[in-house]
Amino acid sequence: MIYLDNSATTYPKPTCVYEALDYANRNLAFNAGRGNYSVSNQASKIIDETRESIASFVKADARQVSFVSSATEALNLIILGLHLEDGDCVYISPFEHNAIVRPLYTLKNYINIEILILPFNTETWEPNLPKIEEMFSIKNPKAIFISQLSNVTGLLIDYEQIFAISKQYNCVTILDSAQSFGIKNPNLDNVDFCVFAGHKSLYASFGVAGIISKKYKELKVIKSGGNGSNSLNHNMPDSGPERIESGSPNIVAIYGLLTSSKWLKNNDVLKHEEELTKYLIKSLSSLKKIIVYKPSDIFKLLGIVSFNVEGYLSDDVATILNDEFEIATRSGYHCSPFVHNFIDSEKYNGTVRISLGAFNTHDDIDQLICALKSL
Amino acid sequence: MIYLDNSATTYPKPTCVYEALDYANRNLAFNAGRGNYSVSNQASKIIDETRESIASFVKADARQVSFVSSATEALNLIILGLHLEDGDCVYISPFEHNAIVRPLYTLKNYINIEILILPFNTETWEPNLPKIEEMFSIKNPKAIFISQLSNVTGLLIDYEQIFAISKQYNCVTILDSAQSFGIKNPNLDNVDFCVFAGHKSLYASFGVAGIISKKYKELKVIKSGGNGSNSLNHNMPDSGPERIESGSPNIVAIYGLLTSSKWLKNNDVLKHEEELTKYLIKSLSSLKKIIVYKPSDIFKLLGIVSFNVEGYLSDDVATILNDEFEIATRSGYHCSPFVHNFIDSEKYNGTVRISLGAFNTHDDIDQLICALKSL
Incomplete structure (x- = not known):
């Protein structure tokens, strides 16, 4: 199998991550912070060390890092935890995923x-900043959600400029870094809540994700439960990452994340992905009947490229690639409801998406291109 | 180390579970239901097979079984998802855990x-049914939460009679089976929502738990996000387990659960735990200066026994057991705020808790007793 669905989950993981997960399951899988015994305390120390390792990607403080079970959970805790009220305006980019869109509609x-979509130029895929400023002045933003890297198009979205404008309105800014954290690390200067996902660009397993923030105390508690301390108190802690961490921590997934984050620091996956992305776009663009979705400046794309084949629905192409060539891609709408109108891919029922990872090669792309030529 | 904290998380797991988790991390860790390719479809099939395996413990239908990341998450989704309104009365037993108590107070x-505590007899630890009937008639129950097995005392709570009475009031009944599912399986006749935890009595890993219910459609959606289907719809499905399942499923933990549930069906862990529990109570009761918390009929306890030592705070005993004897126990309040008033353990700052698992032996108990004699 040639695996080209790394945005869904990266595969394979580095060997050291598999080894770490197996070791942790057999030797470290105790309940952190809940026992007066050595291995429980050891689990707590591993969690603290992992907070530090994640924080170091963005020069944050370890105490800003919380761990939850998935980026979806993290985004739900933020969205439902914001003190939004009737009449508040919330802005999202057209590239946002259902992990943001559905909780907002819920x-x-x-x-x-009011959920408003930020205007982006359909040629350059850049935010229309004057129009955004105008929208903000008419309907003040209370919260704004932007993905650092679009899961459908691979676009590195210019969140920095948009967030800088937002901050003039005392707006809460949320950056969804699920597709990029660990590889392309964000600038958190104007970011109130940054979400990361362990099993994607961080090359860890399912079961761990989190938030980086100085502002946990500003969130209403949504999910609560035992946290091994202060058992007689019916409330979660007032501040710090523990405010949103309830239930037994997934120490195995956290230890895997500690291992993968160390691996990422010693491997230049960004450079590899940048190179492969350029090669993929160039190769796809050379084919007839292929519509590649890209902005005028292709250097704004990283790791992910969407396309369609004239005369085929996106699902049909992915099915042929799997059945006849053992090439794993994803097709359809990719849980992103608004981007298909933006790139005009609805007539294909979405896109065929290629998403690259640290272990893909030029040869993988050559084989994909060879397969597509047969269509 | 002698591990006597199996209520926090069972340890060790069966070897086949470790092997399954390692295999799944390396070979099955794809994103189920999100790709048009073979290994993604395989992941979906494993999830369906695991629903069947869990359902078979309680003769339920596979489509009643949902998977979420933890029992705490499951209980939060239920508690916040119930259509509770101002003035509604909710009942809990005095044995409930903060995974129930804190979400209710949130x-x-x-x-x-109004959160009311069901009256239980402090000698027999049985529910005071006439008084409960009287309370219900004065303040009708809208929802009732009972643990099948108390995480502090090991009491098998008589939920069946209480739920039968509750059902006269069109009350929603929630059984927290986190400490018992897989070993001592509940009767779900009058249970609307049954919660299980993978990493406890089911001998699987962290990262998977769930609910068994016919009534997902009656829950408000709390957590939402991508689920790989119907991407253009801003809402979660109207019914079925998928209504509460959002984000990438933890296929590795689910495959571990499939493996552990098969193992449980071939191993009589219940008989082993019943025998060890009796031996533990008998051994502890023979010691001077030890207060064992137990009902008049000790056969109501399973797998867990709490005690204190005269002249010591509970934490001090657990610390000595760890530091001097490498015996891992848990002390304190165990995330259960009301039970310590019921058993009168607050003066010890909680209890020392012994919780047994499938791999504990008579010798483990003998060594514990030997250690306690030195105090």
Whole structure:
């Protein structure tokens, strides 16, 4: 199998991560912070060390890093935890994923928020900043959600400029870094909450993700439960990452993340992905009947490229690639409801998406191109 | 190390579970239901097979089984998802854990619910049914939460009679089976939502737990996100387990659970635990200066026994057991705020808790007793 669905989950992981997960399952899988015994305390230390390792990617403080089970959970805790009220305006980019869109619409069932889509130029894929400033001045932003890297198009979205404008309105800024954290690390200067996913660009396993923030105390508690301390208190802690961490920590997944984050620091996956992305775009663009979705400046894409083949629905192409060539890609809407209107891919029922990882090669791309030529 | 903290998480797991987790990390860790390729479809099939395996413990239908990341998450989704309104009365047993108590008090910050504790006899530890009937008739129960097995005392709580009475009031019944599912399987006749935890009595890993219910459609959606289907719809599905399943499924943990549930069906862990529990109670009761917390009928306890030593705080005993004897126990309040008043253990700052697992032996208990004699 040639695996080209690394945005869904990176595969394979580095060998050291598999070894770490196996070791942790057999030797470290105790309940951190809940026992007065050595291996439980050891688990707590591993969690602290992993907070430090994640924080170091973005020069944050370890105490800003929380761990939850998935980026979806992290985004739900933020969205439902913000003190949004009737009439508040929330902005998202057209590239956002259902991990943001659905919780916002879930909230909208109870609170009359307005969900507005930021205008982006369909040629350059750049934010239309003057128009955004105008929108903000008319309908002040209460919260804004942007993905650092679009899971459908591979676009590195210019969140920095948008967040800088947002901050003039005392707006809460949320950066979804699920597709990039660890590889292309964000600048958190104007970011209130940054979300990362262990099993994607961080090359760890399912079961761990988290938030980097100085502002946990500003979130309402949504999920609560035992946290091994202060058992007689019916409330979660007032501040710090523990405010949103309830239930037994997944120490095995956290130890895997510690291992993978060390591996990432010693391997230039960014350079590898940049090179392969350029090669992929160039190779796809050379084919007839292929529509490659890209902005005028292709250097804004990283690791992910979407395309379609004239005369085929996206699902049909992915099915042929799997059945006839053992090439694993993803097709359809990719849980991103608004981007297909933006790139005009609805007539293909979405896109065929190629998402690259640390272990893909030029040969993988050559084989994909060879397969596509047969269509 | 002698590990006597199996209620926090069972350790060790069966060898076949470690092997399954390692195999799954290396070979099955794809994103189920999100790709048009073979290994993604294989992941979906494993999830369906695991639903069947879990359902078979309680003769339920596979489509009643949902998977989430932890029992704490499951209970939060239920508690916040119930359509509770101002003035509603919710009942809990005095044995409930903060995975239930804290979400209820979190909800109480927004909705004026009344949280009432069911009366239990302090000698027999049986529910006071006439008094419960009287309470229900005065303050009708809207929802009731009972643990099948108390995480502090090891009591098998008589939920069946209480739920039968509750059902006269069209009350929603929630059984927390985190400490027993897989070993001592519940009767779900009057249970609307049953919660299980993979990493405890089911001998799987962290990262998977779930709910068994016919009534997902009656829950408000709390957590939402991508689920690989119907991407253009901003809402979660109307019914079925998928209503509460969002984000990438933890296929590795689910495959571990499939493996462990098969192992449990071939190993009589219940008989082993019943025998060891009796031996533990008998051995502890023979010691001077030891207060064993137990009901008049000790056969109501399974796998867990709490005690204290006269003249010591519970934490001090656990620390000595760890530091001097390498015996891992848990002390304190165990995330259960109300039980310590019931058993009168607050003066010891909680209890020392012994919780047994499939791999404990009579010799483990003998060594514990020997250590306690030195105090």
